[in-house]
Structures are given as C-alpha cells and as structure tokens.
Amino acid sequence: MRSRSFKMPPVEDSQNTRRMRRLEEQKRSRALKVESARNVDIFAGLSLNEIEMEEEKAVPKAKRPSRWANVAMYAEPLEMNGMGPALPDDFGTAWIAVAPVPKGKRCLVIAYKSNGQGSVVSLRSRLKGNQLMRFPSRLPTDTILDCILDEHWEHNGILHVLDVLRWRGQDYTQCEASFRFWWRDTKIAELEPPQPPSSSSERPPRFSYPHVLRAIPWFPNLQDPLLLLNTIIPLARTGVTVTVPLAPSPMSDEPNELVVPCASDGILLYVGESSYEKGPSLLAAWVPVEPFGDGQDSALEVFARHVQATTSI
Template sequence: MSQTPRGSAQDRKSNYKTPPASVRNASTSQEARRQKALDEQKRRRAERVDSARQLDLFADLSLGPDDASDGEPAEPVREGVAHFAALLPAAGPAPPPPPPAPHAVHEDALPTAFGSTKRKGKKKRRGGAAQAQAQAAQAAKPNAKWADKVMYAELLEMAEDTQMGDWGTGERADGIPQDLETGWVAVAPVPAGKRCLAVTHAPAGVAGLVPNTTLRSRLLGKCLMKPFPSSLPPHTVLDCILDENWRDNGILHILDVIKWKGQDIADCETPFRFWWRDTRLSELTSLPPPSMNPEPASSQYHFSYPTTLLTIPYHTDLSPANLLSTLIPLARAPRSIPISVPIHASQEEGAMEVDSAAAVELKTEAAAVKSDGMLLYVAQATYEPGTSPLSLWVPVHAFAQDAVTGHPQAIDTGEGPLDVFERLIRRRGAAHSGSAQDAMES
C-alpha cells in the first residue's frame, strides 16, 4: 500500500507570493478592484475640494434686486448694517455670576472613628506570570495612530494561458495592466528589508544631536528601535524600508513621502510625491555615524541606528523595450551603495570615550543591497493606508510560509514572479510590434 502525500493545506502554503494560474472573473479581477479604488479616490478628492470651497454657503446668496432685465446697469446696493440692529438682544443688566460650587470632599478624607483619615490602600502587585502575560498582551496590541498606515502593494496577478487576442478582454486577461506604459510608475530595485514608517518630531535640543526620529512597524505601529537623531525636519512622516543588513550598512531606504514639515503630501499624485521625495532629501545634510561601536567585542563596526537615508529610484518610462532592457535587470541585480563607516579602534579598559562628531574619522566602503523585486504605482493615485490594488508588487523569488515561525521564507522554484512578468512583457511587446507591422503593410 503506497503512502499518500500530505494534504492540500500544505500545498496552499507553497503558493504564497506565487502568481495564480488564472485570473479571476472580470467582476472580481484585480483590474476591476483597482478601477473601483481609483474612482473612490477621485470621489473623495472632489468632496474635499467642494468642502474647502464652501460652495453650499454661497448657493442662496444674492447681491440685491436684479435690474439687468431692463437693459440698464443695476444700481449699486446702498444698504447698511442698521437693519441688523433689531436682531440683537435688548440691553440690560448683566446676570449675576453663578455661586461657586462647594468643594467635594473625598470619601477617603473623612475622619474615622480613631480620629485619623482613611488612607487609600495600595494595589496588590500582580504575580510574575500575570505581569508577563499582561506585558505580552500590551505588546501585541496595535498602536491605533500608526498601525496599518503604510500603502502596502498587492501581488500582481498574472496568467500565461491566454491568447494574444484575449489580453484585457474578459476573464482570460494576462493580468498586466493595459495602460502600463502610460498610466503607471515603477520603483526598482526594491531593497529587501522591513517595511516601516519614519516619524519625526521637534527635538528639544540641537538638531542632529538630539533623537528626533522613530521607526514604527507596518502592521502594529510599534517602535522598532529607540529614537535616534537624523537630519529630517520635524513633523515628517516617510514610508521606508529598513534594510535587512542595516546594522552593517546603516541604510534606511525612503520609498514614499506622506507628510513633510507638517504639510500633507499623501493627497498628491504618485509622480509628484516621488519628485518631492528626491528633491527634499537631496537638500538635507548627512550626519556622521556614532563613533562608538555598540558591540565593542566585535572587530566589525555595527550601526546602532540608520544614518544613511537612501531614496529608491523611480521610473516613468514603462515601455516594453525599456522594461526588458533596463528596469527588469535592475530589479534582479543587487545595488552597490557607498557608505561611511567610522575607523573604529577597540576601547581598552580605562580609555577615554570620545563622542564628538568632529573627532570621528570615516572611511568609505561599498555595501551590496539585495533586491526584492519591483513595485508598480498608478500614476493618478494618491497615497492611501492599508493594502491597495493601486500598487502592485512583482517579487524576484517565490516565497513559502514557514510551518514553525509563520514567516515567509524564500524557496527555489526555478523561476519567480519577475520571470513570469518578463515573459508576458516580451509577448506583449512582440504582439504590439506585429500589430504595427500589419498596419504599415495594410
């Protein structure tokens, strides 16, 4: 008797971040949900504009009697404000102020039979297990202000079992947006790391020396590390990716800008947000890393917080030729970034610690940043929190969920979603060139 394979539940786990074999029907497809989300954004924007203009307050107003019907210009209105005097209340003596409320006497302050006052009993301390359980529950509780505020991309749904004539028509679409060349913006290469929010506040001290920046996780909004100094202005919120090797390279990748110096940038369209991000960050001065190694026993220097703010390149030319020749190879290859690292000498016992930024000697090294794929954004879309079909992700490798930890782990499936994306783009480019050739011959 042959042994049967394991159930289909584990087979479904292997499809994590793997493109589905076929796209769903037209009513529930990614294209339909994306168009619905874009229409909803446009409706909300129109409502905000009308509310800001306060058009309803001026709907029933008039400037006086209309005398233009006689063909003569209307006379100016010479009404004053005297007729509004009747609407005012009659003058009279001011009412006396209300008597002050008697001071409430707390029950604990009443005298007891022994001539003393009651003392509030101390709360009993919880036991070790109960306290640990309460702390764990508090740590798992999301921060209502920052939880799920990142615009998280959906995985691009692709299918190769389509005919050339079926692209974009009906249920058997290949999943590639039809207006990819004209209505989208690509971000590549997307670095591997942890998605987070960088939030700054006004420091009570010298800028650049006093901690003013906090990194918060994507799902729960919890702090990933202690606040650290940065050159970012106060009241700024950025969508970031903390590099997976940030302790070795000190890099924080800036993906998008939500707020800058208290000004809301999330309501702007995608190309403007990326342009604003690159322009404003290029104006900032870089800060040197701390001179002291947080791990003195290690011979290699490790960063205690990110010191390099690096923007992720964005691209507006999404033609099939540029995708195949430039963007897709960029999304596959690692990125080499020059970083500044202090020349660290091991501190002996009793040696003087120098924290002055002027005394830090730096050397330049090249850090290799691993790529995790490509992101696609709808050009007309604004920034919205939560998972949205207005942003699509094409990862390099397929992933499977670990059965023990539950975290995604890279698996070797021979090809990844980016390979499927490249093959579909190549087919689409060949179809477009063939259609153009037929049109020229006819």
C-alpha cells in the same frame, strides 16, 4: 492558493477592473475633500511631538493600539494568468515602477522635536505601529516617511526611503504618486550629508542606528519595453551597490567609506495618479523576486516574459 490562481484566466471582476474602480473612487473622494473643508491631511490636528511624548509615557501594559498601526500603504501581488501579468492597456503611460525594492523591514519614520534638541526619529513597525528604535536625525521635524530598514542595517547603516506622507507639517498623501516620488527625491537631496556614528570606524563597521537615507529609484514612462527589459528587471534580479560614508579614520585624511550590496526583493508598481492610502491598495502592485514554491518561476520571471512578448526583440 496563489500559485494556482495565477494560472487561471482572468474573471470578469479582475484585479484590473477592481483597480480602475478604486482609482475612480479615490479621485471622487479627493475632489470632495478639496471642495469641502480642504482638510485632506490624514494627520490633521496631530502634533508629532505630542504624540510621541504621550506614547513614551504610556503604561507598558496598556492595550491601547498605536496611532501608527496600519497607516502604511502596501501593494497586492500582481494578478497573473497563463499568459503572464494581467497588465492594463495604459500600463506604459499611466504607471510607474519602483525598483529594486530592497530586502528589509517595512516601517514608518516619524521625525519630531524632542526636548528642544533638534530632530529625533521614531521608527515604527508597519502593522502594529510599535516603536522599533529611536535616534537623532537630520530630517526636518513634523515629517513622516514610508521606509524599508535594510536587512543588514547594523553593518551598512542604510534606511531606504520608499514614499513621503508628510514633510515639515505638510500632508502629501493626497498628492499623486508621481509627484510624491519626485518630491521625495528633491527633499532628500537637499538634506545635509549624513554624519556616521563613531562606531562606524570599526572594521567591519557596526552601527547603533541607520544614518544613510537612500531613496529607492523610481521609473516613469514605462511605454518603452526596453526600459523594463534592460534596466528595471535586471536591477530587480541583482540588486544594487551603495556607497556608505564612515566615520573619519584617525590614520588617514582620505574619505572613509564602505561599498555594500543591497539585495532585491522585487518591483513595486504604482498607478501614477493614485493617492497614498492606508492599508492594502489596489493601486499598487507587487512583483516579488522569490518563487511562489519549489520548482515554480517567480512572479518577476513571469513578468519579464510578458514584457518580452510586447517587443520584437
């Protein structure tokens, strides 16, 4: 269905039309929330510590859905037509790109205080909200991040940070995407260096939990096609290499580290003014690396051809 639809001409109610309508609805909703009780926190009144403790004590056979189910925001595939992606006129100035999005499992990271012993992280699946794992963390308590657990995390210890929903009890879902990504980078950079688990001293290493928080790169100001052609799209094709700190070696005083490749899954595009919203969002678009089917180009290559057509190069 998708491979057929992206070759069809845009209809009147195109993805771009629906996107602009949704952005205006979001702006009006945000203004009403601020003007009323100023309660813009989707987690208002919730204590992360109490929530996690309550869910840990829940009866295993209980059918009650998790509070974390479908909280994460995810993008629609970028709508295509015969000429390439149906990009809006303000794409260069109003949008931001996040790339390369690594391969892995999308999840929510909830940091809370456990038994008075610092911060503990609960990794929750994006759809069902069930707990994937629990481990110590250097994140501040009362923090929620939208993340991707690297497909090879057991061997590289990497947890990729995509977005920030809450930090030290302060809600950021109503902030614009461009601010959220800047804030994410600033706060992660301020954290103490990671302390790798002792199991990382093995060769090859094997981790019992991810310990490296890596912010996925983001790019504003997309009006220059060369930024897309020479940097963003090549990164999305090849992925990146990441340096991972390992536990100190008893045989040497030199820093012990591992350089690992992280494969790319594609590019995420966000409307810079958009808020974070639960579930599928028209204000974010997905451009995958993998082809839609046998013998077909990937959305990334169609996207690259469209961008190439906008420049004289």
